[in-house]
Amino acid sequence: MNGAELEAQVAALAAGDVRTAARLISRIERGDDTLVPLLQALYRRGGHAQVIGVTGPPGAGKSTLVSRLVAHWRAQGRRVAVLAVDPSSPFTGGAVLGDRVRMAEHACDDGVFIRSMASRSHLGGLARATGDALVVLEAMPWDVVVVETVGVGQNETEIMRHAPVVMLVQTPMGGDDVQAAKAGITEIGDLFVVNKADHPQADATVRQLLDMIALAQRLHPDRGWQPPVLKTQAVEGGGIAELVAAIERCFAHFASHPADSERRCSARLRHRVGEVLRELLDRRLRAGNDPGIEPMLPALRRRESDPYTVASLLLERIG
Ligand SMILES: Nc1nc2c(ncn2[C@@H]2O[C@H](COP(=O)(O)OP(=O)(O)OP(=O)(O)O)[C@@H](O)[C@H]2O)c(=O)[nH]1
Ligand SMILES: [Mg+2]
Incomplete structure (x- = not known):
């Protein structure tokens, strides 16, 4: 991609x-590494949209809920992009198709962009690819960008x-299940939703989540924002207005507490740089012709050196 092409993509x-966006996301999905100069330019233009991650167990109603939220934001005149990341189905795209069906009501609205992304390559790459797709979406005039992913296991966190x-x-669950789900969830959630409020155990689940959050707050009193627990019925649209208001309050909190949001932003960026760094290193190592690594291999083979020394030497050179 030459300079003029790059500028044209940025302008588009x-x-x-959205066609440019869709094409670029497909290339990101395929692991096309020629996009880096474009992504560099795009990153610097982002940072204006409200980005919200939506996660939770399979079938909790995430897509139905997101579709409701999108309708609400559209009624407020806000433009919304949704990225549904599907780590579970690399080839069939089953759940991806499901998301399209559930979000079909927005298919003809040009203020909405819905895109699924599946893991065609290795799992580790999906998180980085998601970050890259977000860079593309954030360089566009969306007011809100939603990333939906199934919340099971490390990769999704x-x-x-x-x-x-x-x-x-x-979803509403028995007390033991709430206890089991507890590990880690209070760490990642800023807003908790108990969907399927038509289920009898909904209120009990809300109470248990509130207890858990209160406990986590006592352990980390410096966290600032206290995550609320909301109850929704995504199919009927129950509780959506309250959820939209809670999301607004959350963004407003971080906007008015710059130290909190800077700390959180720095943590995300450290993580992101790590992701990119690992990917770059991996690519160099796989290529098998890296001028920094190759000359150190003979000494390694003779065991006159060791992988730890070589790795720290390489890191020093990068630094
Ligand atoms: N009873 C009831 N069913 C719901 C509610 N919300 C969603 N569902 C149903 O739950 C099923 C799963 O909904 P989805 O929105 O696809 O759930 P998801 O969390 O996006 O699922 P994955 O993306 O596959 O993990 C669908 O059949 C929905 O109609 C609700 O509030 N009450
Ligand atoms: Mg879904």
Whole structure:
């Protein structure tokens, strides 16, 4: 991509051209590493949209809920992009198709962009690819960007590290299940939603989550923002207005507490730089012709050196 092409892509995205965005996200999905100069330019133009991560167990109603939220934001005149990341189905795209169906009501609205991303390559790359796709979306004139991902396991928590505000969607569950789900969830959620409020255990689950959050706040009194627990019925649209208001309050809190949001932003960026660094190193090592690494291999083979020394030498050179 030459300079003029790069500028044209940047301008197309700035003008809100969704075809350019869709094409770029496909290239990111394929692991196309020629996009780096473009991503560099785009990153510097981002930072204007409200980015929200939505996660939770499979089938909790995340997509139904997001579709409701989108309708609400559209009624307020806000432009919304949704990135549904699907780490579970590399080839079938089953859940991805499901998301399209659930969000179909917005298909003809040009103030809404919905895009799924599946893990075509290795899992580790998906988090980085998600970050890259977000760079593309953030360089466009969206007011809100939602990243939905299924919340099971480490990889998904990694993906959520890209979003400054994370909403955790749960379903009504028995007390033991809440205890089991507890590990880690209070760490990542800024907003908790108990969806499927038509289920009898909904109120009990809300209470248990509130107890858990209160406990976590006592352990980390410096956290500032106290995550609220909301109850929704995504199919009927119950509780959505309250959820939209809670999301607004959350963004307003971080806007009025710059030290909190800077600390959180720095943590995300450290993580992001680490992701990019690992990917770059991996690529260099795989290529097998790296001028920094190759000359050190003979000494390593003879065991006159060791991988730890070589690795720190390489890191020193980077630094
Ligand atoms: N009873 C009830 N069902 C709901 C509610 N919200 C969503 N559902 C249903 O739950 C099922 C799963 O909804 P999705 O929105 O696809 O859930 P998801 O969390 O996006 O699922 P994955 O992306 O596959 O993890 C669908 O059949 C929805 O109609 C609710 O509030 N009450
Ligand atoms: Mg979904």
